[in-house]
Amino acid sequence: MSYQHKKSIVVGIASIITFGLFNIYWLGKYPDLLRSSDTALWGKTIVIMIMVQVISQILVTILFNTLNQIIAGESEPRVRDELDKLISLRVMRNSYIAFIIIFILSMVLMMTGQSINTMFNLLYFGLIGSGIFGEVTEFIYYRRGY
Amino acid sequence: MANHSIENNIRRLRFDADEMTQQQLADLVGVTRQAIISIEKGKYSPSLELAFKLAEAFNVSINDVFSYKKED
Numbered sequence: 001m002s003y004q005h006k007k008s009i010v011v012g013i014a015s016i017i018t019f020g021l022f023n024i025y026w027l028g029k030y031p032d033l034l035r036s037s038d039t040a041l042w043g044k045t046i047v048i049m050i051m052v053q054v055i056s057q058i059l060v061t062i063l064f065n066t067l068n069q070i071i072a073g074e075s076e077p078r079v080r081d082e083l084d085k086l087i088s089l090r091v092m093r094n095s096y097i098a099f100i101i102i103f104i105l106s107m108v109l110m111m112t113g114q115s116i117n118t119m120f121n122l123l124y125f126g127l128i129g130s131g132i133f134g135e136v137t138e139f140i141y142y143r144r145g146y
Numbered sequence: 147m148a149n150h151s152i153e154n155n156i157r158r159l160r161f162d163a164d165e166m167t168q169q170q171l172a173d174l175v176g177v178t179r180q181a182i183i184s185i186e187k188g189k190y191s192p193s194l195e196l197a198f199k200l201a202e203a204f205n206v207s208i209n210d211v212f213s214y215k216k217e218d
Contacts, residue, residue, distance in 0.1 A: 002180050081177035082193055083184060142180065145189030 003074055004084070004142045007064060012135035014060040015053060019128045022052050034121055042120040046127065053131070087141045095134030102126030149217040156186050156211060159204045175199040 026045060027033055033045060069075050077084075106122040160166040168182045175196060184190035185200075192200065201208040 004180060077178045079176055079178060081181050082196060083181040083190055084178065145184035145187050 002142065003068070003077060005139060006068065007061070008135050008139040008142065010064045011057060011060060012132055012139070014056060015128065015132055015135065018053055018056040019049070022049055035117060037116045039116070039120075042117075042124070046120075046124060049124070050127070053128070083146060087138060087146065090141060091134045091138045094137045095130045098130035098133045099126055102130065151188070151215055151217055152191050153188065153213050153215055154185060154211055155213075156182070156200065159206070159211065163204060171200075171203060174203045
């Protein structure tokens with residue numbers, strides 16, 4: 001399994017674990033969040049969740065590179081070539097499309113009279129879902145060759 | 147319009163070049179081994195610049211590395 005394969009798996013799993021741990025902590029602090037229509041609380045939740053995910057990804061990447069070097073003797077590729085850049089662009093596109101679909105779905109639900117917390121729930125879980133979707137497609141692209 | 151595919155002889159050229167490895171070729175042209183694997187398998191068509199670099203690595207013309215074939 002190549003470096004890129006391993007990294008996409010590790011980062012994907014780490015995203016899920018981070019999200020899970022964040023929810024355990026945050027929902028413990030705000031147990032009524034998922035039923036809440038408090039826009040300020042939802043805003044705070046989503047912003048902090050994004051920050052936690054970004055920091056987690058940075059730390060996981062550093063840890064992965066270190067452990068991969070020690071265990072497999074494989075370091076991060078020195079170059080980021082045209083194939084890496086193209087796959088990266090495709091992955092970004094896929095994540096954005098996934099999130100846009102979720103966003104539109106949340107608007108449709110609002111249109112049908114659902115409460116605002118339904119929209120926030122969809123956006124909240126949709127953010128991590130679209131990110132993980134991107135990681136999965138990255139793995140598939142590298143597995144397939146492009 | 148007829149369908150075309152781009153084929154390559156990179157694997158054979160590597161073998162002829164003292165059994166050059168994919169990693170050695172990747173280092174020569176400045177890409178990752180993954181990119182060389184994808185190109186050899188025909189999964190990825192390289193940029194023009196990379197195609198020329200590959201030809202230069204084997205000291206052959208680009209037509210000796212890549213061919214543009216019409217699919218039946």
